[in-house]
Amino acid sequence: MSDSGTSQQADEAAGSAGGSPPRGRDLRTALMQPDGWRLERRLEVRPTYELYATVIALAITAVLIGLLVLLVGVSPFDAFSSLYEGAFGDRESALETLVQSTPLILTGLAAAVAFRAGVWNIGGQGQFIAGAIGTFFVYDMFPGLPAPLLIVAMLVGAAVFGAIWATVASVLLVRYNTNEILTTVMLNFVIDYFLSWLLSGVWQASNTPYSQTERMAENTYLPRFFDDSRLHWGFAIALIAAAFVHFMMRRTSMGFEFRAIGVNKRAASYKGINTAVSIVAVMAVSGALAGLAGAGELLGLHHRINFEFGEQQIGFTGIIIALVARLHPVGVIAVAIAFAGLVNGATQMQISTGIPAALVTVIEGVALVLVLVAAVACRYRLRRGAVHADESAEGSE
Amino acid sequence: MDTTPVTAPGNDILVAEEVTKVFPGVIANDAVNLNVRRGEIHCLLGENGAGKTTLADILYGVYRPDDGRVLLNGEPLDLHSPRDAIEAGIGMVHQHFELVPPMSVIENVVIGTGAKQWLDLSEARRRLEEFFADYDVEIDPDAEVGRLSVGEQQWVEIFKTLYFGVEILILDEPTAVLTPQGVDELFRILRQMRDEGLTIILITHKLREVIALSDRVTVLRRGEVVGTVNTADVEQRDLARMMVGRDVLMQADKAQHDTGEVVLKIDDIHLASDTGRGSLKGLSLDVRGGEILGIAGVSGNGQNALFDAVVGVRHPEQGTIRIADADTTHAPPHKVALQGVASVPGDRIAQGLMMDFSVKENLILGNQRARRFARAGVLNRAEIDRFADESIEHFEIKTPSASQTTSTLSGGNLQKIIMARELSGEPRLIIVHQPTRGLDIAASEYVRRRLIEERDRGVAVLLMSEDLDEIFQLSDRIAVIYDGRIDYVAEPEATSLEEIGLYMAGVVEAAGAAP
Numbered sequence: 001m002s003d004s005g006t007s008q009q010a011d012e013a014a015g016s017a018g019g020s021p022p023r024g025r026d027l028r029t030a031l032m033q034p035d036g037w038r039l040e041r042r043l044e045v046r047p048t049y050e051l052y053a054t055v056i057a058l059a060i061t062a063v064l065i066g067l068l069v070l071l072v073g074v075s076p077f078d079a080f081s082s083l084y085e086g087a088f089g090d091r092e093s094a095l096e097t098l099v100q101s102t103p104l105i106l107t108g109l110a111a112a113v114a115f116r117a118g119v120w121n122i123g124g125q126g127q128f129i130a131g132a133i134g135t136f137f138v139y140d141m142f143p144g145l146p147a148p149l150l151i152v153a154m155l156v157g158a159a160v161f162g163a164i165w166a167t168v169a170s171v172l173l174v175r176y177n178t179n180e181i182l183t184t185v186m187l188n189f190v191i192d193y194f195l196s197w198l199l200s201g202v203w204q205a206s207n208t209p210y211s212q213t214e215r216m217a218e219n220t221y222l223p224r225f226f227d228d229s230r231l232h233w234g235f236a237i238a239l240i241a242a243a244f245v246h247f248m249m250r251r252t253s254m255g256f257e258f259r260a261i262g263v264n265k266r267a268a269s270y271k272g273i274n275t276a277v278s279i280v281a282v283m284a285v286s287g288a289l290a291g292l293a294g295a296g297e298l299l300g301l302h303h304r305i306n307f308e309f310g311e312q313q314i315g316f317t318g319i320i321i322a323l324v325a326r327l328h329p330v331g332v333i334a335v336a337i338a339f340a341g342l343v344n345g346a347t348q349m350q351i352s353t354g355i356p357a358a359l360v361t362v363i364e365g366v367a368l369v370l371v372l373v374a375a376v377a378c379r380y381r382l383r384r385g386a387v388h389a390d391e392s393a394e395g396s397e
Numbered sequence: 398m399d400t401t402p403v404t405a406p407g408n409d410i411l412v413a414e415e416v417t418k419v420f421p422g423v424i425a426n427d428a429v430n431l432n433v434r435r436g437e438i439h440c441l442l443g444e445n446g447a448g449k450t451t452l453a454d455i456l457y458g459v460y461r462p463d464d465g466r467v468l469l470n471g472e473p474l475d476l477h478s479p480r481d482a483i484e485a486g487i488g489m490v491h492q493h494f495e496l497v498p499p500m501s502v503i504e505n506v507v508i509g510t511g512a513k514q515w516l517d518l519s520e521a522r523r524r525l526e527e528f529f530a531d532y533d534v535e536i537d538p539d540a541e542v543g544r545l546s547v548g549e550q551q552w553v554e555i556f557k558t559l560y561f562g563v564e565i566l567i568l569d570e571p572t573a574v575l576t577p578q579g580v581d582e583l584f585r586i587l588r589q590m591r592d593e594g595l596t597i598i599l600i601t602h603k604l605r606e607v608i609a610l611s612d613r614v615t616v617l618r619r620g621e622v623v624g625t626v627n628t629a630d631v632e633q634r635d636l637a638r639m640m641v642g643r644d645v646l647m648q649a650d651k652a653q654h655d656t657g658e659v660v661l662k663i664d665d666i667h668l669a670s671d672t673g674r675g676s677l678k679g680l681s682l683d684v685r686g687g688e689i690l691g692i693a694g695v696s697g698n699g700q701n702a703l704f705d706a707v708v709g710v711r712h713p714e715q716g717t718i719r720i721a722d723a724d725t726t727h728a729p730p731h732k733v734a735l736q737g738v739a740s741v742p743g744d745r746i747a748q749g750l751m752m753d754f755s756v757k758e759n760l761i762l763g764n765q766r767a768r769r770f771a772r773a774g775v776l777n778r779a780e781i782d783r784f785a786d787e788s789i790e791h792f793e794i795k796t797p798s799a800s801q802t803t804s805t806l807s808g809g810n811l812q813k814i815i816m817a818r819e820l821s822g823e824p825r826l827i828i829v830h831q832p833t834r835g836l837d838i839a840a841s842e843y844v845r846r847r848l849i850e851e852r853d854r855g856v857a858v859l860l861m862s863e864d865l866d867e868i869f870q871l872s873d874r875i876a877v878i879y880d881g882r883i884d885y886v887a888e889p890e891a892t893s894l895e896e897i898g899l900y901m902a903g904v905v906e907a908a909g910a911a912p
Contacts, residue, residue: 044805252774256758256765263751270710270740270748271763272731 045379050326053378057370065363074353086348087341093348095229101333101340102300103128105238106293107318108325108332109245110162114286116249116327118262119279123169123184124290125315126191127162131291132298132305133195134161136203139216147219154220155237155295162291163284165191170283174276180283192310199307212306222300234296239333241289246329248285258282290315320364324371339364409471410435410596411456411487411565416465418451425451427620428465433565438587438597440607440628442640443617444837445808449600450492452617453567456598457489458482488558489567494550496557498543505542506557521560528556532586547574547695551583559595566590567598572606576695577865577898584610602640604633616640641838651849656873657686658721660826660857661707666716666726668702668881677702677713678881682859686825689848689858691872692883693865693897699881700861701743704830707859708740709733720826734763736826739819741812743830743861749815752804756796757785759803760818788817793843809840816847827851828859833867845871865894879903 042049066076088094107124114121121127138150138157145153169183199211206214222232249255257278260268269275293314298305321339325331342364346357413431417424425448433439441449454460456467458476467474469485476482479489496505507521525538536549545553551571558566568587572580587610591597601607607614608628616623616639623639661684668677677699684690694700705711706718709730718726720736728736742748750759761770761781770781785799794813796806803814812832819827829848833841848871852858861878862868868875869889876886877900885900 044802251776251778253765253771253776254774256776259754260751260762260765263753264747267748267750267762270708270730270742272709272729272734273763274729274731 042379042381049378050375053374054324054326054371057374058367061363061367061370064366065359068359068362069355072355074355079349079353079355082349082352083342083345086345088345089348092229093344095226095231097337097341097344098235099230099232099301099340100344101337102232102234102238103293103297103314104317104321104336104340105235105333106241106296107290107315108321108336109238109241109318109329110286110289110293110315111319111322112325112327112329112332113245113249113258113289114282115322116262117258117278117282118265119170119173119282119286120181121166121169121184121283121286122181122319123166123187123287123315124318125310125313126184126188127165127287127290128294128297128315129188129191129195129310130165130287131158131162131294132309133191133198133294134158134291135295135298136213136216136305137161139220140203150220151222151299154299155292158291158295159288160291162287162289162294164287166283166287166290167280170280173283174279188315195305195309196307199305203305205304210306213304216299216303220299221303222296230301232296232300234300237292237296241292242329242333245289249329254278254281290318293318317364320368324368326371326375408435409433410469411598412468412471413452413456414466414468416452416455416462416467418448418455418460419463420451424620426455426462429617429620429622431615431622432625433596433598434613435596436591436594437612438591438599438610440611440614441598441600441617442602442604442607442614442636444602444640445835446619446837447617447640448620449602449617450569451620453489453569453598453600456482457487457567483561483563486562486564487567488561488563488565490551490554490558490569490571492569492571492573494554496542496550496553498541500542501539502536502542502545502553503538505553506560508557510560524560525556528559532589534586547697548576548579548582551575564594565596565598567600569600570602571599572601572603573863574695576901577894578902578904580606604636604640607636608633618642651871652853654687654853656688657855659683660686660721661859662717662719663707664717664719666706666713666718668706668711668713670702675699675702676881677706679716680878680882681716682876682883682886684826684857684859686857687852687855688873689852689860689871691868691875692859692861692878693868693875693901694861694863694878695901696863698878700830700878702881703878704740704742704828704861707733707828708738731763734822737822737824739822739824739827741815741819741827741829741832743834745808745811745815750803750811752802754803755800756789756794756803756806756814757781757799759814760785760788760799760821762818764818764822784821788814788821792817809836809843812836812840812844816844820847820851824851824856826857826859828861830861831863832860833862833864865897868897869894877901 062080066080069076069079086093087097107128110124110127111121134157135154138154142150142153165187166184169180169187172178172183173180196211199213203213205212222234225231225233249259257268257273258281260273261275261278265275268278297309297314302309317339321332321335325335342360346360349355349359350357409432411431411433413429416426416429416431418426429448429452431452441452443449451460455462458479458481461476467476469487474485476485482489497508500508503518503521503525506525507516507518522538529536534552536545536552542550542553551574555566555568571583575583584606587597587599599606599611611628613625614628614631614636615625616636618640661682663680663682665679665681666677667679670676675697680699680703682690692700692703702711706713709725709728709732712727716726717724720733720738723736725733725736746752751762754762761767761784764770765776766774770777770784782799788794789796789799792813794810794817796810803811806814827848832844832848836844845867848858848860852873860868860871872889874886875889875892875897876883877897879900880903887896
């Protein structure tokens with residue numbers, strides 16, 4: 001049975017006859033349809049197209065948000081400039097933006113790694129919490145360790161706890177074929193309540209009615225880069241993690257396999273890639289990254305876990321960041337900093353223009369939708385008049 | 398050769414004038430002229446990608462031509478959809494059937510016959526029974542279509558089209574799913590229909606069918622009409638030359654030589670499939686080094702399960718598979734590959750390639766942990782580049798660079814990537830499924846030549862194909878797979894197309910066949 005249906009026939013034709021030169025006939029066709037626009041699929045989508053499309057999508061986001069602001073009766077210029085001032089206007093706010101971006105980079109990477117492998121880890125939030133729990137667990141278990149060793153041990157503990165929490169979902173997936181989107185989301189709730197239990201029970205600080213842990217000893221604080229800013233080593237860890245992820249995905253056998261199962265799981269298994277092992281491994285890496293985000297927040301900023309610890313929904317924002325960044329590690333850094341800037345600048349905007357800081361959520365949502373649309377749109381191009389057997393068929397016989 | 402009917406000259410029923418259709422990157426039909434006469438069987442002959450199906454889809458209203466026009470009985474025809482075509486009296490049976498499997502034959506036939514308030518099946522039943530009686534076809538009108546054989550489903554599809562009262566019937570590669578006997582049966586009935594006044598347009602790339610059936614033939618190459626000829630005036634060789642644009646080797650060169658040890662030994666394996674179709678039910682075979690064992694069979698008789706079992710994607714519930722001295726019955730794919738097994742899957746895009754990866758990444762797919770390409774888990778990019786350049790040159794893969802995205806390449810080049818990857822490890826067993834499906838003649842010749850080279854090198858080759866010509870050309874021994882078993886093995890000289898066909902159809906039981 002030969003496999004040319006109607007559309008395949010076109011594809012096949014596109015594949016094998018690309019060399020024939022355009023003829024006079026096409027010119028006539030073009031003259032007959034002077035205004036005929038057509039949408040056609042690109043044979044190849046270059047990475048630069050994707051970049052342009054993303055930039056254009058973000059520009060449209062700005063315009064739409066501007067219109068929204070205008071509707072409330074505020075000048076978009078004022079709104080955006082106060083937003084910018086608050087985010088990057090001076091040294092202090094710029095550094096604070098980097099502080100805010102630190103966990104977002106890590107949870108963004110966590111989502112990007114898993115999504116690249118076609119595993120839909122929506123549990124970054126839960127793994128973030130698990131990371132914080134792991135950090136405090138190590139702190140609690142080994143009080144005698146010298147500071148540098150303790151910090152390393154706590155970071156490892158965070159990564160391991162995050163990985164374990166992700167593994168619960170991945171094992172269910174490979175063993176019983178449960179949908180990982182559902183299990184990871186549900187596990188977010190489980191760990192939330194587990195944390196509540198810890199905070200009101202074994203880990204609750206003495207002499208306080210609040211659900212919170214003791215304040216951690218000062219020798220567990222992640223060192224800060226500057227005296228006048230909260231920017232801590234966690235940011236460096238996040239950048240190193242991004243470099244690690246990039247290297248792993250592009251340059252290692254394991255990353256090759258992760259990408260392979262993301263592109264075509266069936267062919268991957270035919271070529272001997274153990275997809276179950278790869279899924280468990282990639283989820284572990286993903287969970288470890290989210291777990292590190294939890295450690296960074298705990299050791300760099302809060303120094304105790306309380307019931308507000310997960311309130312910023314760092315894990316969920318990471319998913320949006322990963323998608324807006326089109327799953328590229330470097331893009332994740334840029335988008336995470338931009339999103340952190342939005343959050344950071346929103347307070348300033350609210351004070352000087354009265355626009356509620358919640359607008360930030362709208363911006364994030366609109367940007368996400370438009371970037372996803374752009375990702376599809378850049379696979380097509382709009383052409384006028386007739387089409388020629390053209391340059392894009394260069395790869396064919 | 399058949400009788401040529403008396404067709405009055407000038408009695409054109411369907412005419413395409415200068416029809417042009419352009420798809421992104423390619424002109425599928427370039428100023429194509431076609432004239433089909435009333436009451437003839439007219440073949441559209443061409444290789445894959447020559448533009449046959451595109452032209453037929455234009456005649457059937459699936460596509461609108463970018464330029465040119467179609468005339469029916471001398472009147473310009475403006476089709477916006479297949480519905481328009483059917484109303485104008487033109488019907489088409491596509492290669493992929495458009496049937497609803499859980500519904501009965503009658504129900505499938507009346508689907509789309511118009512918006513009536515009440516569904517009256519008695520009229521349909523009467524006509525259906527009449528039709529089957531006329532043409533000597535035995536199908537129960539109340540049978541569930543999903544349970545019919547592929548050949549029977551084709552009959553339902555054809556009758557469904559005729560039920561609309563069409564005058565012109567277009568068939569797209571109708572013989573691809575049939576046994577040789579099924580083809581004879583189809584041709585007998587098509588001739589009868591023609592003699593009763595139906596005009597038939599048949600799309601094919603098989604020369605033998607053109608010669609056997611058609612009155613006239615229009616040959617297409619790269620979207621252009623090479624010519625239209627009376628079938629009685631030409632031979633297969635002439636048509637082949639028109640189709641390809643040069644002389645074609647009708648036989649592959651294959652030297653006789655000795656075979657070696659048994660490399661693959663399959664003993665009584667059972668493997669159930671989820672759907673029940675295509676299960677293995679006690680299949681045994683062996684392949685020796687230096688021989689090509691060709692497995693003929695209608696698709697759905699266990700070929701996929703056999704492929705999966707040998708490469709280790711699925712494991713038999715019963716029986717054993719041995720490769721050389723190792724028992725690989727339950728070995729996972731990467732362990733099987735370590736035994737020196739190369740595999741070329743039937744669906745190269747779904748099973749063989751990462752379409753979003755670069756060419757070089759696909760060339761090392763499966764070997765990403767091999768010592769040659771990775772140290773301590775880190776890919777050796779210099780070595781991968783070197784290997785990719787070597788493979789591209791050696792296997793004549795046409796790509797702008799090794800970093801090109803694989804999805805931009807043509808089918809022939811995709812298959813060459815797989816061949817390059819699979820043959821690079823100097824395998825001792827190669828299992829190939831449908832190796833030339835969808836490829837043009839040049840690429841097919843290339844793939845077949847490579848397989849023969851490997852066989853001459855002493856490799857055991859297990860070839861599964863639905864193309865019987867290919868099986869006969871390449872095989873040292875031919876086996877027939879039917880309903881998950883192999884009960885007939887013969888040397889090509891000792892058997893015939895007809896005999897193979899009987900076993901493919903399951904007509905002949907295993908009695909006395911050579912093991």
